[in-house]
Amino acid sequence: MHAFETVHAEPRDSVESPLFRVNFWQRSSPGAAWTLDAYIVTDTRDVNDVLRWVDLHANGRRFEVFAEIDPEPVGAFQEPRTTSLLRLIGEDPNAGESVPIGQFIKK
Template sequence: MRATETVHAAPRDSIDLPAYRVNFWQRLSPEQAWNLNAYVLTEAENITELLRWVDEHAAGRRFEVFVEMNEEPERWFQSPRTTGLIRLLGRNPNAGETVEIVPLEKM
């Protein structure tokens, strides 16, 4: 990590209450794939409130926390959110993993 001092400047854009994404990852056994439960958290007053929610809902699962780069309206569950993300915490357990793809057999 590197820290460089800078002068304060007014940001070009700012979102007072950004939306956050939280991914919980769980694998029931080493032979199985990771299961993902994803959430969007809105109206969090601050990062402390967000991390408290993550801690209360993690239940021993790995997690990732992101902040959304742009405001995006809430939608139906199956409608994907497409705004860019900035990782704040955690790591995708699939990152850097090679996955064997097995051809399907015709029945």
């Protein structure tokens, strides 16, 4: 990691209450595929509110938290979200690994 001192700058854009995406990851057993439960968290003051919500709902699951880059309305569950994400904390457990989608058992 590197840190560089900089002068204060005025941002082009600023979002006072961004939408956050939270992904919870869980395995049913060691070596099984990871399952994902994804949420949109709205009406927060900041990421600390989101982390408190995660703490209440994680139930031991791994998690990732993202800020959504562009405002996108919250729609029905079946409507995929397409805005870009900025990862704030966590990691995708599938990153860099092939993911099993099923097993065939010879009988």
